[in-house]
Amino acid sequence: MTRDRLYLYDTTLRDGAQTRGVDFSLEDKILVARLLDDLGVDYIEGGYPGANPMDDAFFAAPRTQRATFSAFGMTKRAGVSVSNDPGIATLLSNAATAVCYVAKAWDYHVDVALKTTLEENLEGIRLSVEAAVAAGKEAMVDCEHFFDGWKANRDYALACARTAHAAGARWVVLCDTNGGTLPDEIERIVADVATVVPGDRLGIHAHDDTGQAVANSLAAVRAGVRQIQGTLNGIGERCGNANLTTLIPTLALKPGYADRFETGIDAVALAGLTATSRAFDEILNRAPDAHAPYVGASAFATKAGIHASAILKDPKTYEHVTPESVGNRRRVLVSDQAGKSNLVAELARLGIAVDKADPKLDTLLARVKEREARGFAYEAADASFELLARRTLSSVPDYFDVTSYRVMVERRFNAIGDLVTVSEAVVKVSIDGEVRMSVAEGNGPINALDQALRKDIGKYQAEIESLVLVDYKVRILDGGTGAVTRVLIESLDTRTNRRWMTIGVSENIVDASFQALIDSITYKLVKNGAAGR
């Protein structure tokens, strides 16, 4: 039996940008678009061209390779012709190949918010869609407040959908803008709409205000729609949008959907879903939701209790899908053998051959567990893990010792009476018993320490000339300024273009940063094959 194609429309960069506390930089947007493009969604909505300089810059160039790049904006304003509407002009003159118009489908809002007539609103939809089609764009229409509108004035809501479709819109998207519609209502109303616009031209845009955005999207699919709008990790205004990170595996793996539908997400991309979700949280610099369906760290975790022992007998009867299918992993009280085989595999990946019987492997496993319990996250810091492994299994040359450091931040009035903040770091390094002191200023304590550390490591100095620090991330593992701090540093060798991540954990942010900085320099020297003293 041939399966129907379901199209995934991502609005992380547009509706997701409405999330409280989320504010994407241009670099963030470019990174997110790449994540989504690699995942395999069909459409990536990038924002509103014309809304602000950042969105203008984002739409100045194509940002996708596989996905259709979409721009969001209003239908033409009442009282002006399409050709005289600057909003429409901006919307049709940028690198996006698709346009998604938002149009009111609730008579009340046409009246109150738009202050125009019902007829003018329909005319605006028609002319705007025709203009997009004439400009060679793929046109679609988000029918705002569609479900509330249908309840208030069914004929008018249907007229909006029919008008958009008749004017040539590829997709007519039914939006539950307030997020309050329930799955059974969605299914009933969508079925009604499908009598005037074919389901393969309909989309659903759901919000999570009753915790049912996923259920609402699936209900709409059952009733006939073939496009689903959503966001990564379900970010979005208020309670968020339909969570694509939850919908994608449900559509791909669950009976009733997997057998009836296909999406643009292949098994390989699906197996990368957990990593994609985590990478997105990294861009947002927020802790991942451990309880998120499919991709959460606890999604396949069983606490010691009535299930834990039984689960090992036959996991598949305790798991509705396999963790591997979404790139996640099972977490139960794993036997050291199980832990070991993961470790051996990881070491092999790093080119470190070790016998599974080697007792040093138990030592390494114990150290990793002990350190991860303290807040280290080695899956995010390959270089620090490799150093820990080499130190435990064989040895790492002893290049230099930082016998002491001092970092000072002072806020005071300078000579001309301005209040300034000065950061200075002093480090004492011993190489072959010879002690060198370096001092440096920076625009902050960590930067000063970084400068001072790399200023003079004697005979190794030349080896780190090409080492630059490209990213620095801080996460407070539990509230308060006294909490444990995790620092992740990404370094780049400008000569080989090789990148690596190092980690430090401490109650003291300077100390945590120091650990990660030292690991980065040491790793560089190891990779250079520099001989210790």
Next chain:
Amino acid sequence: MTRDRLYLYDTTLRDGAQTRGVDFSLEDKILVARLLDDLGVDYIEGGYPGANPMDDAFFAAPRTQRATFSAFGMTKRAGVSVSNDPGIATLLSNAATAVCYVAKAWDYHVDVALKTTLEENLEGIRLSVEAAVAAGKEAMVDCEHFFDGWKANRDYALACARTAHAAGARWVVLCDTNGGTLPDEIERIVADVATVVPGDRLGIHAHDDTGQAVANSLAAVRAGVRQIQGTLNGIGERCGNANLTTLIPTLALKPGYADRFETGIDAVALAGLTATSRAFDEILNRAPDAHAPYVGASAFATKAGIHASAILKDPKTYEHVTPESVGNRRRVLVSDQAGKSNLVAELARLGIAVDKADPKLDTLLARVKEREARGFAYEAADASFELLARRTLSSVPDYFDVTSYRVMVERRFNAIGDLVTVSEAVVKVSIDGEVRMSVAEGNGPINALDQALRKDIGKYQAEIESLVLVDYKVRILDGGTGAVTRVLIESLDTRTNRRWMTIGVSENIVDASFQALIDSITYKLVKNGAAGR
């Protein structure tokens, strides 16, 4: 038309205790039981008597006034008589007036996990229920893996349900133990079960592994069940249980449910739901989920954009329920797209009346935009925004000046030769021209500065005694240790239980933290109505 009674069964203290990272103390359990009893749920499941000394102590006395207090445990073991089963004895001899037995309803698990015959399992259910009834307890049976069991062996799953009901169980609860069943399957399967056990004797126990625990519970209700099991804030194993905090308002307020059903939760308790949810997070000592349906801080928040100005015209058309009905509140977030009307509304909420024509408003708008362009995010820092607004529109008393500070982090060998890192801060504060110096150590530079700043602010000292710092977040706005750093600090007044967020932005993390700390202290003094010098 008379409405059907729906019974709410809370398992926060039993299944919720399976949540990774959740570990209730006896005091916690007593507090949570009181919260739930005040809320008005019908049943409170307290745990497993006999499982550990803490649960024994909890079940030693009645813990509820209105709700039925329920104990959870296994049906009788195979091969022993009920009277000789110590588990059953413990379960029937405690302060709980109801007993909830967990029984396997999937033939596969009876075989593999229980290692008994299908007949013995049915017999165990029958005898255990009869024993509970004979002991004067209200008996119910959680049919574990019911939905997977029904798919594997419908007749046996139904036999388990029928046996429990025939033996006198008040409730036969259908459990989606693996959480992978979808709403349409739930509805179909429950309808089938309702042909052998009346719906008003059936319950549903759903998990959130596909993000649909709420939808699954509601689907079961539509198919006839009249008891819903769930937890506060949806805590629970893996992805959590059905979230009662979401289900309760949906049942009480949404068409299709509010008109057909009634629960034990009255309008007053409903209006306390947000407070109940936050109080529970306090007990768990974790930050509330801002995006939670109904009760999240962002559940009724709109970011400036296409909706923000319209929402003020007529909120009810933008909100599926009123925030007040669940004790939450509306917010329009200030952000770089902020328009004047949003600003005026937000100011009004803060109790700052200002004429829309007031030119100072343009100044404030310009300042917000300028500062947000530099990395400030006022939508996340209400207190810092209020201070900025008051300073711009009127004035904020000038309490004290920090004329200078110095923070030092030193790593060195201590007297006994251990390598230690010491953080020390010195601040110079001027109050009424009188200069005070304070010095403090901390486990990191920010903590040291925080300690020193709050050590002595002269005549204001008494006013900040109840001020504690509960959360500290750092975001590096663009890569590298030299990048701009944004610090968000959450403070708590332990006397009023009031929380507020302040923000600081600088290339220097110490400076950014300093700004946020000063804002927090100043805000506290403003709220106290302290007079400046």
